[in-house]
Amino acid sequence: MTVSRQDFRDAMARLGAAVNIITTGGPAGRGGFTASAVCSVTDEPPTLLLCMNRNATAAPALKANGTVCVNVVAAGQKEAAMVFAGVTKCSMEERFQAGTWATHVTGAPVLQDAVATFDCKVAEILEKGTHLVVFAEVQGIRHGSEQDHGLIYFGRDYHPVGKIAG
Secondary structure (H helix, E strand, O other): OOOOHHHHHHHHOOOOEEOEEEEEOOOOOOEEEEEOOEEEEEEOOEEEEEEEEOOOOOHHHHHHHOEEEEEEOEHHHHHHHHHHOOOOOOOHHHHOOOOOEEEOOOOOEEEOOOOEEEEEEEEEEEEEOOEEEEEEEEEEEEEOOOOOEEEEEEOOEEEEEEEOOO
């Protein structure tokens, strides 16, 4: 049985996932994009896996900088997620006008008031099809408010999701 690209994409639209703004910073400049393809790999050492299109505007900077920050987007940051997804067609530097940014351990931009941030150094990058698979070792973490609602991507749209149970 052959699965078409469109059938695969339609089925993936039914797989809800957290919305993240992935950023990089360093000698090659700042870059960022919105992604839902992020997951944990191991807690020893703390490592995340993320996927990005190899043709993404931010890909060269991410590779050259060797840094990445996974910013878990709060429901109130939907507009920033849309900007980093390229909806507004603004330049890479203009994207950083959406939201308030700081840095943490690696120098990658950290989105203030995100639900959580994982500041990482890139450990390995693999190429698979149209995408890069990035393994990133966590160097620093910041937690947002436990009252924050997250944002998921489901059915090709953004949806707020409940607060953390305390």
